[in-house]
Amino acid sequence: MRYVTLTDIYHHSITQKYVRRSGMAHAISVAHHAFDLAVKQEVNPDWAAKAGFLHDIGHYEWYSDGEWDYNLYREYDIHPIKGAERAHKLLVRLGEDKYAAKEIAHAILFHTDSALPQGEFQFSPLQKIVHLADEMDKQPGNLHHYRNIDNREELALIQQLDQKVEHYFSSISTKHQG
Numbered sequence: 001m002r003y004v005t006l007t008d009i010y011h012h013s014i015t016q017k018y019v020r021r022s023g024m025a026h027a028i029s030v031a032h033h034a035f036d037l038a039v040k041q042e043v044n045p046d047w048a049a050k051a052g053f054l055h056d057i058g059h060y061e062w063y064s065d066g067e068w069d070y071n072l073y074r075e076y077d078i079h080p081i082k083g084a085e086r087a088h089k090l091l092v093r094l095g096e097d098k099y100a101a102k103e104i105a106h107a108i109l110f111h112t113d114s115a116l117p118q119g120e121f122q123f124s125p126l127q128k129i130v131h132l133a134d135e136m137d138k139q140p141g142n143l144h145h146y147r148n149i150d151n152r153e154e155l156a157l158i159q160q161l162d163q164k165v166e167h168y169f170s171s172i173s174t175k176h177q178g
């Protein structure tokens, strides 16, 4: 059973403020990629879609003279840490299952190496999926953060993904009953 839908998350003012900051179109596209990868790898696609959607919710605005300054960003960024915490708080506030909120927050924390010390790490399948889904949507010159789509199209894509997640779980339960 899903306690929180992607549509609930999309409509929340925290999402509108912080996910929009780093690109709503990018977030939605990463959510779709993460869902597809999760279905193929038999990882929970609801968690993958949510982590994909919220993976960049921790971005700060690295502006100098009105332009995004990537040197400042590289020097000082902690967006995976901030994002993990922010997404966790949002999900729990919306009524998400606490274990799901933790797994999603961890996948956000490990989606990029900017918050990690150097070394070898063992990532969970969900964490690998969110990282890969993000890589799949990246564009040269970080254009993926600036891509825009119409608000109605955003909502339609989010609702479509909710339907896919629900269809996945209903087909799984039919399989187990049959």
Ligand SMILES: [Fe+2]
Pocket: 055, 056, 079, 111, 112
């Ligand atoms: Fe990121």
Ligand SMILES: [Fe+2]
Pocket: 026, 055, 056, 134
């Ligand atoms: Fe990203």
